[in-house]
Amino acid sequence: MPSAGNYLDVALFSVLPYVALFTFLLVTIERYRGQAFTYSSLSSQFLENQQHFYGLVPFHYGILTVLTGHVVAFFLPAGLLWWNDHPARLYVLEAAGLIFGLLTLVGLLAIATRRLNVPRIREVTSVTDWIVLGLLLMQVASGVYVALVYPWGSSWFAAIVAPYLWSLLELAPNLGAIAPLPLAVKLHITNAYLLILFFPFTRLVHVLVVPNPYLWRRPQVVRWYRRAPSPARHG
Numbered sequence: 001m002p003s004a005g006n007y008l009d010v011a012l013f014s015v016l017p018y019v020a021l022f023t024f025l026l027v028t029i030e031r032y033r034g035q036a037f038t039y040s041s042l043s044s045q046f047l048e049n050q051q052h053f054y055g056l057v058p059f060h061y062g063i064l065t066v067l068t069g070h071v072v073a074f075f076l077p078a079g080l081l082w083w084n085d086h087p088a089r090l091y092v093l094e095a096a097g098l099i100f101g102l103l104t105l106v107g108l109l110a111i112a113t114r115r116l117n118v119p120r121i122r123e124v125t126s127v128t129d130w131i132v133l134g135l136l137l138m139q140v141a142s143g144v145y146v147a148l149v150y151p152w153g154s155s156w157f158a159a160i161v162a163p164y165l166w167s168l169l170e171l172a173p174n175l176g177a178i179a180p181l182p183l184a185v186k187l188h189i190t191n192a193y194l195l196i197l198f199f200p201f202t203r204l205v206h207v208l209v210v211p212n213p214y215l216w217r218r219p220q221v222v223r224w225y226r227r228a229p230s231p232a233r234h235g
């Protein structure tokens with residue numbers, strides 16, 4: 001007879017991912033159709049600039065690099081395993097992952113501290129903002145913990161987690177290799193699903209509307225129209 005643990009695994013790793021993905025797609029599209037102007041990071045830079053810089057910049061450099069690593073491991077697991085075949089290359093990759101993970105964590109802590117300590121910023125922080133920051137902190141902290149305690153994640157992600165994620169996409173979840181994973185890894189995966197679930201309700205939607213056209217559109221020419229200074233004013 002299946003144990004309570006088995007049922008929990010099925011709920012978290014076979015059901016939750018679909019609930020999260022379905023909600024993500026549905027709400028993202030509906031929100032864009034109905035309230036396109038709310039697709040924004042809701043910048044607070046004009047309220048406070050200095051702590052903003054020291055939080056937002058490291059956080060974004062860190063998270064974008066770490067996310068790219070996850071995407072590469074998902075799409076090219078065999079390539080990653082080939083790269084890691086050589087210990088020196090494995091160490092470089094693992095060290096880089098940890099450094100960017102720590103950069104993300106430091107940036108995130110700075111962002112949260114700014115929201116707590118600067119009264120003007122606290123004023124404009126909503127409950128959803130706190131949920132986003134809480135989930136991100138849990139995600140990044142559990143990621144760094146896993147990197148420190150269960151090393152060579154780049155290899156076991158490619159060998160265990162990537163096939164599981166592909167099985168989800170093929171609508172045939174295979175929990176065989178996921179069920180025995182340590183609790184911290186399971187927490188990291190579950191929290192990622194929660195982030196995907198809450199994503200479309202929060203300011204995280206800004207990730208989907210990066211102003212890409214700036215990269216290829218023709219430069220914008222701004223012309224100033226000023227009247228010639230009147231000679232009378234200059235004596």
Ligand code: HEM
Binds near residue numbers: 041043044064111206
């Ligand atoms: C795709 C590239 C991305 C761009 C261009 C971008 C850009 C921005 C900008 C312009 C802000 C507003 C900063 C301000 O207050 O002025 C912001 C805030 C934020 N971004 Fe991103 N972002 C990106 C990716 C991400 C990703 C991948 C995440 C997390 C998964 C993320 C999480 C956040 C959060 C949580 C905030 C709000 C921080 C706060 O509490 O003030 N961003 N982002």
